[in-house]
Amino acid sequence: MGHAATQQAGSGGLTATEHRLDNGLRLVLSEDHLTPVAAVCLWYDVGSRQEVEGHTGLAHLFEHLMFQGSAQVKGNGHFELVQGAGGSLNGSTSFERTNYYETMPAHQLELALWLEADRMGSLLAALDEESMENQRDVVKNERRQRYDNVPYGTAFERMTALAYPEGHPYHHTPIGSMADLDAVTLDDARAFFRANYAPNNAVLAVVGDIDPEQTLRWVEKYFGSIPSHDGKVPPRDGTLPDVIGAELRVEIQEEVPARALMAGYRMPRDGTRECDAAEVALTVLGDGMSSRLYNRLVRRDRTAISAGFGLLRLAGAPSLGWLDVKASGDAGIPQIGAAVDEELARLGAQAPAAEEMERAQALLERGWLDQLSTAAGRADALCRYAVLFGDPQLAFTAIDRVLDISAEEVRAIAAARLRPDNRAVLVYDQVTSEEPADPAAGPAGAAGENDKPEGTGR
Amino acid sequence: MTDVTMNFHPQPVSGSPKPWAFPAPERGGLGNGLTVLRCHRPGQQVVAVEICLDMPLDVEPDGLDGIATVMVDALSEGTGQRTAEEFAAELERCGATLDADTDYLGARVSLEVPASRLARALELLAEALHTPAFSGSEIGRLVRNRLDEIPLELANPGRRAAKQLSQELFPASARMSRPRKGTEDTVARIDAAGVRALYRAHVRPATATAVIVGDLTGVDLDAVLAGTLGGWAGDAAEPLPTPPVTADDCARVVIVDRPGAVQTQLLIGRIGPDRHDPAWPALVLGTYCLGGTLTSRLDRVLREEKGYTYGVRAFEQVLRSPDPHAANGATGASVLAISGSVDTASTGPALDDLRTVLRTLAAEGLTEAERDTAVQNLVGVAPLKYERAASVAGTLADQVEQHLADDYQAQLYVRLTETDTAEATAAVISGFQEKRLVTILVGDAAQIKAPVEALGIGGVEVVAG
Helix, strand or coil, X not given: CCCCCCCCCCCCCCCCEEEECCCCCEXXXXXXXXXXXXXXXXXXXXXXXHCCCCCCCHHHHHHHHCCCCECCECXXXXXXXXXXXXXXXXXXXXXXXXXXXXXXXXXXXXXXXXHHHHHHHHHHHCCCHHHHHHHHHHHHHHHHHHHHCCCCCCHHHHHHHHHCCCCCCCCCCCCCCHHHHHHCCHHHHHHHHHHHCCHHHEEEEEEECCCHHHHHHHHXXXXXXXXXXXXXXXXXXXXXXXXXXXXEEEEEEECCCCCEEEEEEEECCCCCHXXXXXXXXXXXXXXCCCCHHHHHHHHHCCCEEEEEEEEECCCCCCEEEEEEEEECCCCCHHHHHHHHHHHHHHHHHCCCCHHHHHHHHHHHHHHHHHHHCCHHHHXXXXXXXXXXXXXXXXXHHHHHHHHCCCHHHHHHHHHHHCCXXXXXXXXXXXXXXXXXXXXXXXXXXXXXXXXXXXXXXX | XXXXXXXXXXXXXXXXXXXXXXXXXXXXXXXXXXXXXXXXXXXXXXXXXXXXXXXXXXXXXXXXXXXXXXXXXXXXXXXXXXXXXXXXXXXXXXXXXXXXXXXXXXXXXXEEEEHHHXXXXXXXXXXXXHCECCCHHHHHHHHHHHHHHHHHHHHCHHHHHHHHHHHHHCXXXXXXXXXXXXXXXXXXXXXXXXXXXXXXXXXXXXXXXXXXXECCCCCCHHHHHHHCHXXXXXXXXXXXXXXXXXXXXXXXXXXXXXXXXXXXXXXXXXXXCCCCCCCXXXXXHHHHHHHCCCCCHHHHHHCCCXXXXXXXXXXXXXXXXXXXXXXXXXXXXXXXXXXXXXXXXXXXXXXXXXXXXXXXXXXXXXXXXXXXHHHHHHHHCHHHHCCCHHHHHHHHHHHHHCCCCCCHHHHHHHHHHHCCHHHHHHHHHHHCCHHHCEEEEEECHHHHHHXXXXXXXXXXXXXXX
16 A cells, blocks of 8 residues: 555564464564563453353453462562563453563563463462452452543443343453452352463463574473363354444433543454454544544534544454544534434445545554554564464554555445444433432443553653 | 472573663754754654643743643644644644643643654644644634533542642642643633733744654654754743742641542642752652552552552652752752552541551661662663653653753663662652641542541541532
């Protein structure tokens, strides 16, 4: 495509090699020596979609327990050792995977590998009631802080509950419900570990200022003896019809600072050309300060404070196109909704102009360059394509596929999917503080739960 | 149970550290008086540009808090050559983002763009700085937007707590007692004439600095700058006066009432020094030991032992940092604070434990091991922290804004390694004295007031949420 900002838009000149240990652990190595940093990223192929009713939040709570010590690592030793070595670390849980990552000064790489191997192989030697009870409370406070005690905090949870039907693996979000978090037992956690935390259910990426041969030897040494295990329960099928068929709508009366219109559109699965087309379409419509919806609602109609449209890519179920509009002043939701519908219909009727395609694709390419700008970002991309699509090399060509989408494909996907009968709608209306807020209001969250709040200040 | 079946190996010993230093920028200037700091970072394809404007919020006219924010936001909302929509679209066709921000220290316009499109994006940036349209219609829209945003921001308990702490610490006459982006009353008074006047008074190349960081391979930056920011014209200006700072950080409690809140947001703070203070490295070290991470003293108890919180952090934030060589000898200021949220029922016990942590620290000091770990982390993470061009540019711009030398950050790492346990202990004890901490609690007063009063911290006042 003519819009690429760089000669090698996709890879930025990067390459990766792949290896597989006898126990099934997949390893991806990518070497560059621009800065003395090595990123370790470990994705386990398990997420909240594996949870069943009554056990929501287990994958994420378990992620916290992974930081509570293992056979050779005492208590908070994982955090202490990595930070004491000048590294940074965290973990997160989403619908489709759980990841753990350390970015280390290059000369401390071996420590991170030793730590990850120790907990992959021996977590249960250290897991006890005390850390379980403590982290249960921490996670409940995480839920309160990020979802229950902030305006619109439960929107994402409400949205997935509406957009993915009862019983569907993506019906609930990774944070889980308070009741389920209260109910989870140590035996549940042990069973979860035995089923899912095996080398043959994981991909390890090591990226940055590394010696690939030495790194492979270390990985063999530390991870090689961990037995493989086939106890994993495969996720339930997330297949749904392409189109919902009728608009689903919930009106929420809550004490919020501004009225809001949110909608989730059922979109194609990640890994398909249609999904890439959808991402371009949503960028044309709702990303940046000159998207169609921003220009229409914020600049011209002046009915909105903000208007955005983004794509939550999902590989095991339909993706979710997420519209979020906060109303300005007294502007009414019906007026905003009508303008949104006009803009979506317009895109479905006529392919976007070359300049709009250029803008959308330049923004998407920029997002990819941002991801490439850190070793951790590169490692995460490699793990993602290895775990979800079986091929880490797809990471390097992902942006090329997005840049290859034509204006007509954008129009076609908008016509097929951005329709009123293919969306779940949340409308937030305001109540004054004298009226009771919706007592049924539950918590919700973003697609991923970070384990630790990092950073402070401004 | 036979869950442990792997072969164990002893914890590995680290290799030899590879040399890394915080990048030294090359300092220069353009004919129009603009100062330029540039820094080549191989592999960083997204170039970061920071324009520092010498426009601390003190310069806002009385009663017009927020006008500086509207002005810098309006720089990109239409120019002599392009409407607001056209300008935004042109910029985004470069894959660029442009943000503006104002602070008590100064104002910032931040551009990020792929290196291959740097020249075009700098043309647009120069256009925004030199020929902003400031049309009545766009200013009116930004004012309305800002009025809409204020309740959204204050609904966030953390933001609401920060507003209250500033109001408590500083006298009402001081700009830093009031929100950076203004209040409903002050923003409603802002118009295009006022914005234009503020621009004429304070935006000029002679008092601005451009920081440019990224992979500049194949970019003739001098030529690009000459054709872009070099064309920004303006007159000279006298240095701005720095008003003195006074603060009241006598221990007391203010509860911002949020009936029904499931958590209490804590913000416990006082006034501190700026980075020119010789004890700053010791303070950074001590503050990290107190609350820099989840293995620091506060979270070791509040999170990892008691489960009261998702995380509590201690930090310092500079509010004023005059040139120490300036004639009037004004002093700098920061806020030193502890921040986090705890579930409502645990508010009293969490505050009690927090105070015990501070008292234990004051009585026993930091351990050598704590100090060593803190140094290893703070110094060791530097190569990670500064991988991205934008991180480097942000720190260089902070140095400019705070009148620090270009090698300040590089020297800070050296000074951290030279700071001993006793110095770090003294700095953190003096920084976080119990009797000098103002406690802001955003939460359900009906549930938390009595348990907090029982702690005897000081007066407990309840204000509306």
